[in-house]
Amino acid sequence: MAKKDKSRQKKFDTRIDFTPMVDMNMLLITFFMLCTTMLKSQTLDLVLPTNDNINKEEETKIKESDAITFILDGTLDKDGQRSTNGKIYYYEGQPDMENFTLNEIKFGNDKDAIRGMLQKRNKELLDQVNKFKEEWKTGKINDSIYNAKVKEARAKQAEDLNAKRPIIVIKPTANACYADVVHMLDEMQINQISTYQLETLNKQDSTLYEHKVGHALGAQ
Amino acid sequence: MGKVKIKKKSTHIDMTAMSDVTVLLLTFFMLTSTFLQKEPVQVITPPSVSEEKVPDEKLVQVLIGPDGKVYLNLTGAKDSTQLSTETFRSEVLQEAYGSYSETHPSAPKLTMQQALEFSKIGTFGVPMKDLTSWLGMKMEKRDDFLKNEGGIPIAISVKDGPRNEFQTWLNAVKVVMQRHDLGKDLVGGRGVAIKAGQDSPYSLVQVVMDNLQTEKLNKFTLMTSLKSEEE
Known part of the structure; x- marks a missing residue:
């Protein structure tokens, strides 16, 4: 008897209607799209001279x-x-x-x-940098090497007092x-x-x- | 005549896939975006080729409105073992208001409640004399006040002269950051960001820069928006 009862059990539909869920998600997406920003501001570094009195000898001669x-x-x-x-x-x-x-x-x-x-x-330095850029474009060197090379060239120019x-x-x-x-x-x-x-x-x-x-x- | 049998089709669409997509999108937006900051003045930053991103921690942001009103926004460290934004703000407030009270003994005392309130406010900037009453206001009134009567009093700095209120705030920030071993982050060049509109006259920005220089914060960044390099 018990066996027969079980087989007669009503079969429930296991599917759930997802429409309300989608509605809610859409609302949430809209909210996030309107109230947030993906853009992050960029910055430009700037260094001003100090107001401290520095010795005349310490000043860079140009x-x-x-x-x-x-x-x-x-x-x-x-x-x-x-x-x-x-x-x-x-x-x-x-x-x-x-x-x-x-x-x-x-x-x-x-x-x-x-x-x-x-x-x-600034032709001298720019020519060097353009050469690096060319190498970077053709894939010879990667980003970090490119940046390091440019930095090195700039430092070299800054040190060399006779450089134009x-x-x-x-x-x-x-x-x-x-x-x-x-x-x-x-x-x-x-x-x-x-x-x-x-x-x-x-x-x-x-x-x-x-x-x-x-x-x-x-x-x- | 045979009856034309119309097959009954179920109008139900399976929404599971749709739901999957929306949840994914939602997750994406939640993870990648940041909430818009509420600011008393809206400014459009000038375009620049610089690609460096603005730091999102240990930052003092100076906002300059088109009419020259100056506001500050303090952000603490993300790392929870370091100075949190809330502590940072309330300590700066106590430091700055403390030095103001020294010269103005009749100024009303700052309560703990007010300091707590202040630590939740992003962008601030009211004259010191209005500070306590401003903190006592309701949220909407506070925003209105900030927009209409706000702005930290600032002037061209006087060499070895008394600090103006903007400098008092800067000094307070410096004292607090040094107390928490973050002095290097402040003076290193990525600690102070100036945000000004592209149409603002340079003289407004210059005043702020001049004050920063006087407070020995001569390395800072300017906030810009991205522009591609014209070749």
Whole structure:
């Protein structure tokens, strides 16, 4: 009898309807997609000189002839918005206080833009780096070796006092746009320039600027 | 005439596979993404070719709004044996408010409750005189206050002069991090990040940099967004 009972037991459908589960999961996915971010911000390292008084002997001597000073200036758009493409002026070596020469230059990849100018100046190192890059592209060397080689080449250039290398001084005016300053720092990275500095305008720079633009700093 | 027999098909679709996929997707999103930070001002960071990621621990983030308001965000170490974010925040608060009270004896005392409240707040930045009342506010009111009347008072630093409030905070951060043997992480160059909008005038950023320099934090990073290298 017992055996017969068992065989008569009702068979349950073992399938479960997953539709509500899918609904809930979709909701959760939507929530995560909207409330979270996958993007992680990048950073640009920057080192400023210390404010401590250091001995004159400890200061690194640089050749003035190698120095290029860039003055970044901002302009206002028609709608009064700060333009992200401000004007850039530069002079080489010492400021020319007799003729007040101040050249204008633009961001960009052209020969006569900043990229071309810096490339020409830092040719020795860039040629080396490009050689490494070529090797890296063809798969001869991997990422870490490439980075190490570039680092080594840069260090070698920094140590060799006779090497021809540009020394860049970036001087943004109060009007300059933050994006322009970052763009300028980017150019340093792209062109493998290891000696650059962010400074404020001194009196001579302001005089040059005034002669070039026709009005004093800060006045519009 | 023979009846046309329509075969009855079950309309049920097996959702198991679908469910598998969604669970996988969900897991992916949960593991890879981070929650959006609530910030009093929204800024778009300038594009840069730099590929280094912002560190996600032991970080002091300085947020500069388009109108020059300055906020701070402190993150402690991920490693639980080291300084946690909560302890970091509350210790910095006590340190900074302590040195403020020294010069302002009439300032209201900070309660433990307020310190605890502060340790849960991500981005902060109110003048010291409003600090205790700000911590006593309700969450929504606090955000409004931060947006409208917030911002840590900052000025071009005076050589050997008294610290401004921003410098007081920086100094407090420094003291706390050194107390927990994390001083190297702070001054090493990856400890301080400046976040400013790309359209902000440089002068606003310069003020912050100047103050960092005065507090001997002359190595730091600028937060940027990725841009591919134009060749």
